[in-house]
Amino acid sequence: MQLDNIQTFFENLQLQIVAELSQIDGCSFNSESWNKDGRIDGITYVLENGNVFEKVGVGFSKLTGESLPPAASIRYPELVDSSYQAFGVSLIIHPRNPYIPTTHANFRFFIGYPKQGEPIWWFGGGYDLTPYYPFKEDCVHWHQTAKKVCDDFEPGFYEKLKKWCDEYFYLKHRQEARGIGGVFFDDLNCWDFATSFDFTQKIANSFLDAYLPIVLKRQNIAYGERERAFQLYRRGRYVEFNLLQDRGTLFGLQSNGRVESILMSLPPLVKWQYNYVPKINSPEAKLAEFLQPKAWAELTLNAVD
Amino acid sequence: MQLDNIQTFFENLQLQIVAELSQIDGCSFNSESWNKDGRIDGITYVLENGNVFEKVGVGFSKLTGESLPPAASIRYPELVDSSYQAFGVSLIIHPRNPYIPTTHANFRFFIGYPKQGEPIWWFGGGYDLTPYYPFKEDCVHWHQTAKKVCDDFEPGFYEKLKKWCDEYFYLKHRQEARGIGGVFFDDLNCWDFATSFDFTQKIANSFLDAYLPIVLKRQNIAYGERERAFQLYRRGRYVEFNLLQDRGTLFGLQSNGRVESILMSLPPLVKWQYNYVPKINSPEAKLAEFLQPKAWAELTLNAVD
Secondary structure, three states: OOHHHHHHHHHHHHHHHHHHHHHHHOOOOEEEEEEEOOOEEEEEEEEEOOOOEEEEEEEEEEEEEOOOOHHHHOOOHHHOOOEEEEEEEEEEEEEOOOOOOEEEEEEEEEEEEOOOOOOEEEEEEEEEEEOOOOOHHHHHHHHHHHHHHHHOOOOOHHHHHHHHHHHHOEEOOOOEEOOOEEEEEEEEOOOOHHHHHHHHHHHHHHHHHHHHHHHHHHOOOOOOHHHHHHHHHHHHHHHHHHHHOOHHHHHHHHOOOOHHHHHHHOOOEEEOOOOOOOOOOOHHHHHHHHOOOOOHHHOOOOOOO | OOHHHHHHHHHHHHHHHHHHHHHHHOOOOEEEEEEEOOOEEEEEEEEEOOOOEEEEEEEEEEEEEOOOOHHHHOOOHHHOOOEEEEEEEEEEEEEOOOOOOEEEEEEEEEEEEOOOOOOEEEEEEEEEEEOOOOOHHHHHHHHHHHHHHHHOOOOOHHHHHHHHHHHHOEEOOOOEEOOOEEEEEEEEOOOOHHHHHHHHHHHHHHHHHHHHHHHHHHOOOOOOHHHHHHHHHHHHHHHHHHHHOOHHHHHHHHOOOOHHHHHHHOOOEEEOOOOOOOOOOOHHHHHHHHOOOOOHHHOOOOOOO
């Protein structure tokens, strides 16, 4: 196991995503290298007020520590107080056009060195999609892209990761899904290291294949104040999820991470409106149907989709 | 102890605040009476898109239960599983003009009936101010109004409640105060019931005396896009506090309260901007000085304030 290879993979993944999004947008990213308290190194790329993207954040961070806190080692009590390393790439894209969905992806690796015995490691990550005015064909494409990667590794693996995603990105207080899901995995070490790393690379590399065709297809759809208002309203749900529930956000803030890099996920502009309910049969009301978990990858499209 | 009197006081407080704010604004409130799962009764008044106020929420709620959850009775273990009642009024005002501060107030009463012994009751509440472009004289007036009420009850009581407020409305992850504070109290039962109720009524009734003169003084100050952008940016801190830290919000959501009434506190429009830092010596940079806790009520004003 070469940790350098993993770090290099994550760093290149960040650069590749930044390069491709920048090319589509026409605007470039600002970047900063930072260190927080000697514990965390990071590189944060942010694009604000782009042509296609209103805000994009793509962060790489590397965490090293001499003593893992008990709260972070629930699954492996032998890791308490052991030294550890973690790498990760995390990204969020808030497009301008309400017909393009918001998306989030995260890929990470953790390794801990117990005082006795072999190191304990795992990969985690996934990607999920949050549309405002959804298209069935986009949802099907999104899920089929993820499924194709998973199917090459283990039958039923996509279904497991999709379920995990649906369960994780669920706003308890609203009793509502954050979006149409995708894949999510944590603690992946059921396979050997080479296979787990291979899977993480392949699923991470499939992110742009899943998302960019949707951007290209929807970026020129005309929209007005009505669609914009609905987008801003729905972005409120994103804020609610990230600040009330998202484990990465809450852990980052509680563990004294770099606030601006953690909260770069928050949308550029957000609206809350008391007791808003979309009109029956309106395009805005249609979203609720999409937020019911479905076997998207199995759906067949017909002419009207 | 007449619970009806307390409930009537809270209901009238809500109506009085709604009436005065509506008169200043020129727009009227929408109201709803609601019941959640047979456990909570509420009346929520909301004004959106007013002339002076962009959003105001004033809520009354009444909670009754047969069995208090352990988490809600940390201070009084004898109240576990006992029946209880709670009333409260909670309000938030997000003005349109960035020269008028945002404010929040909350007043509440709780009574629990242990299986043995006397009922256990307390009052709680307070009000705090969150300016964007602060004026020293407004901060002094705000705190002096609260101090005047407290001083009639006990020397040093205002100082205690002010400190409590400063500590409560502190954004840990930003290491920053939410605003310039005010007064905050919980578990008030150190005096007899009549005195405690009298204090709660007087401090609650002083809220409009503290806030309205500031509104009237600042509502016609001209502002442009720059001030508006700063206001929307700073409102982000309000969202962060309410969703990450505010005990009322988190308890309400976790205990399955009415989501729209709990989250009516969120601002109508909010902006997040990555790594924003105000220019040195700008009016926006001046806010940071005001966010350092000060003995506002003791300050003397001179001609330049």
